[in-house]
Amino acid sequence: MGGKEQDFINEAFDTNWIAPLGPNVNGFESDIQEYNNVDQCAVLTTGTAAIHLALVLKGVGSGDQVLCSTFTFSATVNAISYQKAIPVFIDSEKETWNMCPVALRKAIEDRILQGSKPKACLVVHLYGMPSKMDELLSICKEFDIPIIEDSAEALGATYKGKKMGTFGQLGIYSFNGNKIITTSGGGALVSNNEDYIKEARFLATQARDPAPHYQHSKVGYNYRMSNIVAGIGRGQMIVLDKWIEKRRTINTWYKEILKSYPFISFLAEPNNDYFSNHWLTCILVENNPKDITRETIRLGLLSENIEARPLWKPMHQQPIFKDHPSYLNGVSDYLFEKGLCLPSGSNMTRDQKLRISECLNKILG
Numbered sequence: 001m002g003g004k005e006q007d008f009i010n011e012a013f014d015t016n017w018i019a020p021l022g023p024n025v026n027g028f029e030s031d032i033q034e035y036n037n038v039d040q041c042a043v044l045t046t047g048t049a050a051i052h053l054a055l056v057l058k059g060v061g062s063g064d065q066v067l068c069s070t071f072t073f074s075a076t077v078n079a080i081s082y083q084k085a086i087p088v089f090i091d092s093e094k095e096t097w098n099m100c101p102v103a104l105r106k107a108i109e110d111r112i113l114q115g116s117k118p119k120a121c122l123v124v125h126l127y128g129m130p131s132k133m134d135e136l137l138s139i140c141k142e143f144d145i146p147i148i149e150d151s152a153e154a155l156g157a158t159y160k161g162k163k164m165g166t167f168g169q170l171g172i173y174s175f176n177g178n179k180i181i182t183t184s185g186g187g188a189l190v191s192n193n194e195d196y197i198k199e200a201r202f203l204a205t206q207a208r209d210p211a212p213h214y215q216h217s218k219v220g221y222n223y224r225m226s227n228i229v230a231g232i233g234r235g236q237m238i239v240l241d242k243w244i245e246k247r248r249t250i251n252t253w254y255k256e257i258l259k260s261y262p263f264i265s266f267l268a269e270p271n272n273d274y275f276s277n278h279w280l281t282c283i284l285v286e287n288n289p290k291d292i293t294r295e296t297i298r299l300g301l302l303s304e305n306i307e308a309r310p311l312w313k314p315m316h317q318q319p320i321f322k323d324h325p326s327y328l329n330g331v332s333d334y335l336f337e338k339g340l341c342l343p344s345g346s347n348m349t350r351d352q353k354l355r356i357s358e359c360l361n362k363i364l365g
Contacts, residue, residue: 004234025230028231029043039191039193046186061085064083068121104136127279155179155240174187180240204220253353257361283340290365297363
């Protein structure tokens with residue numbers, strides 16, 4: 001927490017704005033719009049809800065195909081399943097670990113050849129790293145396929161100076177407890193299309209028609225963020241850039257303490273066009289004479305009660321999604337085998353960093 005969150009919460013209590021909607025909701029939406037230089041925003045219960053509504057707004061329905069990064073968290077793909085649509089998994093490229101433009105083009109051409117043009121493309125900016133947006137946008141424009149950006153992990157990251165989540169027709173953010181800022185749980189849907197966000201707010205409040213009685217012509221959802229939760233978000237927005245700076249400093253610190261181990265590499269910006277928030281610092285542990293693997297490091301840290309996690313298990317490897325169409329090049333499989341997320345919390349103390357450093361040096365010898 002940054003310190004100002006309680007002020008917004010107290011104001012909500014003092015003014016009796018406890019129920020969903022209210023000044024904090026309006027203020028949080030304005031804060032997000034201003035920070036990301038985007039015209040419209042609706043704050044919602046979760047980032048997953050935002051992805052779901054984005055798909056609904058683009059008319060994705062039963063049997064439709066949605067191109068999607070395979071290297072992501074399951075929430076991205078679950079939202080496609082909510083619509084009874086079919087995820088078509090696209091592998092990663094080696095530089096950003098995000099959707100590979102070559103694999104994307106191959107998938108689109110193949111799906112069209114089979115008589116089913118994909119309805120949308122869901123691009124994920126993994127671990128706060130921007131995707132290769134120029135290439136992805138160009139390909140999707142060529143085939144007239146709308147892009148939805150899953151920027152759950154990439155709030156504050158930029159590509160060529162533009163904030164992630166604002167390149168596609170719709171973008172989403174997450175404020176879950178593990179994100180770079182948190183409302184304990186929450187998300188946002190952004191767009192420069194006013195009609196999209198107006199419809200999203202309507203659908204997110206149970207799609208109640210304008211009538212004195214309760215009347216519904218569409219299926220709606222209980223997806224609107226509460227005024228209390230939005231108050232936390234307003235306080236968090238004040239410190240967002242500070243938290244990004246801390247995450248980037250942690251990333252630099254890890255690079256310094258691990259620089260003498262050539263078999264360890266980092267997820268890093270390819271060039272100055274990319275600015276990652278380094279939500280998590282992620283490494284690859286390549287083959288080495290000591291036979292140290294990512295599991296050697298993970299288990300060694302765990303023995304000292306320090307949590308580290310493997311990178312996301314690709315969706316095409318997940319039991320529930322293993323039979324869906326996939327366009328693979330081996331990159332995400334390799335990343336999952338070799339990759340590890342290191343402790344990266346904004347509130348890591350000096351003593352905690354010392355513990356991590358000592359433990360890593362002990363493990364790596």
